[in-house]
Amino acid sequence: MWNPALISLCFGFLFQNVHGQDENCYDDQGTPKVCLTLFMNPALGKPVEATNTCGQTGPTEYCPVGQRTCKVCDSTDPGNSHPANFITDSYDFYGRTWWQSDTMLEGIRYPVVVNLTIDLKKAYDITYMTLRFKSPRPDSFAIYKKTAPGSDWTPYQFFSTSCQSTYGKQDVSGRWLIQTSEPNEAFCKSEYGDIFPFSNGRIPFSTLEGRPGANDFDNSPVLQEWVTASAIRISLTRMNTLGDEDFGGDRALKSYYYAISDFEIGARCKCNGHANECYLPENQVADHEVCRCQHNTGGVNCEKCLPLYNDRPWAGAAESSANECQRCECNGKADRCYFDENLYQTTGRGGRCVDCRDNTDGPQCERCKDNFVRGANGECESATPVL
Ligand SMILES: *[C@@H]1O[C@H](CO)[C@@H](O)[C@H](O)[C@H]1NC(C)=O
Numbered sequence: 001m002w003n004p005a006l007i008s009l010c011f012g013f014l015f016q017n018v019h020g021q022d023e024n025c026y027d028d029q030g031t032p033k034v035c036l037t038l039f040m041n042p043a044l045g046k047p048v049e050a051t052n053t054c055g056q057t058g059p060t061e062y063c064p065v066g067q068r069t070c071k072v073c074d075s076t077d078p079g080n081s082h083p084a085n086f087i088t089d090s091y092d093f094y095g096r097t098w099w100q101s102d103t104m105l106e107g108i109r110y111p112v113v114v115n116l117t118i119d120l121k122k123a124y125d126i127t128y129m130t131l132r133f134k135s136p137r138p139d140s141f142a143i144y145k146k147t148a149p150g151s152d153w154t155p156y157q158f159f160s161t162s163c164q165s166t167y168g169k170q171d172v173s174g175r176w177l178i179q180t181s182e183p184n185e186a187f188c189k190s191e192y193g194d195i196f197p198f199s200n201g202r203i204p205f206s207t208l209e210g211r212p213g214a215n216d217f218d219n220s221p222v223l224q225e226w227v228t229a230s231a232i233r234i235s236l237t238r239m240n241t242l243g244d245e246d247f248g249g250d251r252a253l254k255s256y257y258y259a260i261s262d263f264e265i266g267a268r269c270k271c272n273g274h275a276n277e278c279y280l281p282e283n284q285v286a287d288h289e290v291c292r293c294q295h296n297t298g299g300v301n302c303e304k305c306l307p308l309y310n311d312r313p314w315a316g317a318a319e320s321s322a323n324e325c326q327r328c329e330c331n332g333k334a335d336r337c338y339f340d341e342n343l344y345q346t347t348g349r350g351g352r353c354v355d356c357r358d359n360t361d362g363p364q365c366e367r368c369k370d371n372f373v374r375g376a377n378g379e380c381e382s383a384t385p386v387l
Pocket of ligand 1: 051113144153233
């Protein structure tokens, strides 16, 4: 069984410290260089939304597979409630807190799907995820992601003992390198689909495992987008059973439900190589972390240049170049500029200054406006003498 630390070691290195990168965004001489935020779990403490949770319309009974006694789920009783937020509360080795769905008796059964959604609210570079089940692991489920807030859900990974018939995908279990036409195609795996163990089974998902091109991650925009996620959805499709759900009566039906004790994500706050830290802004409307951008960049993910630093196009920092944003020359007469491709082609500098002050004009506020002339003090003065 893979453990997360091992997965992180084996696959995380692809975009972590392989080049001896560290946290600093500048070297000793003050030269900009690519930098990284800390490896962390962005799901920790985040709210989770479930489309179904047990005990919400009064107490219900469930009977864990392999146990003699039945138990009660009741959302109004703190000792017996299993809300979705319990999968991202602090990690607990014994799985004492968990989320749980209704049972088959209440109608949770294929093709009824139960979704668990975690909104991370900003982009993270995901290395791996681990789910730990309190119930037996499902027969079939899918993981979806949103790349950016506001984008559509895209499939990230499928797990199923019937990849082809349930999800229309080929089973790629056990393959070291997976042949695929698209580097960003979601795979389907049949491993972990067994009903054993009845409890505490884990399921790891490593975003780059087996993916062609992963060893050239720095030069693959497709894979860089692939590991980027701002929201995660677990879509539970079909439960595992012992095969007695159709003749075992209520007792059998009460033993089938989904229960998850932990959901962990191994990731870095995504700052495009331009920040070494994410922080929660104080007294702000934003209820999520933002990058503390360096290299003259700005935005939640350092995805743009600061207003006066658009002399060349924005680019993410890479090992070969930090691609720091460059200051426009506005002769002190403007606070903003935008990148102008034509200007860049003809002059080698693309920054076109906006709103030049003191009657100046030109791409760099370098000349006087029409009908103004440079006066003795160097300022632009009206060409028509005041009478
Ligand atoms: C569950 O998630 C999937 C994938 O995003 C979506 O297509 C489906 O409508 C969702 N179902 C429910 C009940 O929310």
